[in-house]
Amino acid sequence: MDGCCQITTEKSTTPTQCPVCQQKGKSIQLITLKALLKPTVLETTQPEMTYAFCTNASCDVVYFSGEQTFGKDMLKVPVFQKDDALDVPVCYCFGWTRENLIQAVQQNQRPIDHIREQVQANRCGCEVNNPQGSCCLGNVTSFIRSINKS
The missing domain is CATH 1.10.10 (Arc Repressor Mutant, subunit A)
Structure with a gap:
């Protein structure tokens, strides 16, 4: 029972490749996602995860983690x-x-x-x-x- 209600601050490792285009991603701070994701999308982020930015112009994914992807239509601004x-x-x-x-x-x-x-x-x-x-x-x-x- 020890620690069952404690929030872990340990972050997972940043995924290295976009799960859609397989291009290497660039590590990104959570503050960037918090500032730029639309509110309803922001509610689905997993702060304990680490995220990366996909620079591939032909890929619709902007941010990804080991478990999630966020497309360009999920941001407040064009990329x-x-x-x-x-x-x-x-x-x-x-x-x-x-x-x-x-x-x-x-x-x-x-x-x-x-x-x-x-x-x-x-x-x-x-x-x-x-x-x-x-x-x-x-x-x-x-x-x-x-x-x-x-």
């Missing part, structure tokens, strides 16, 4: 890696969409400098705003490079 629409954020904290970035580059503005300034001022909240749960500068940089190549 940059999985939605190529122009109005989808590339930088979730400061509102830079693909469309905004294209316009800024065409007008010789420097959105990366703007984002870096905000990050250095400790104003970003990527862990709760960005579905990948980490800094978006890599995505922004890659997207701007792709604009410049075309």
Whole structure:
């Protein structure tokens, strides 16, 4: 009977591959899921589990654990890696969409400098705003490079 009512704080190991596409996932903090899953979906999470982010653009799964998957329709926001629409954020904290970035580059503005300034001022909240749960500068940089190549 000892410990039957105790909550375990031990987390399971993070699954390494998405159960749908088999691509390696990126470990994600629970705070990201809490911030971005729709309320009815959030109620089904298992906080004792660890979750990962599936970066595969062609896979509908965004988050997964050993026992659950959460698809892009279960999030409050569109996911940059999985939605190529122009109005989808590339930088979730400061509102830079693909469309905004294209316009800024065409007008010789420097959105990366703007984002870096905000990050250095400790104003970003990527862990709760960005579905990948980490800094978006890599995505922004890659997207701007792709604009410049075309």
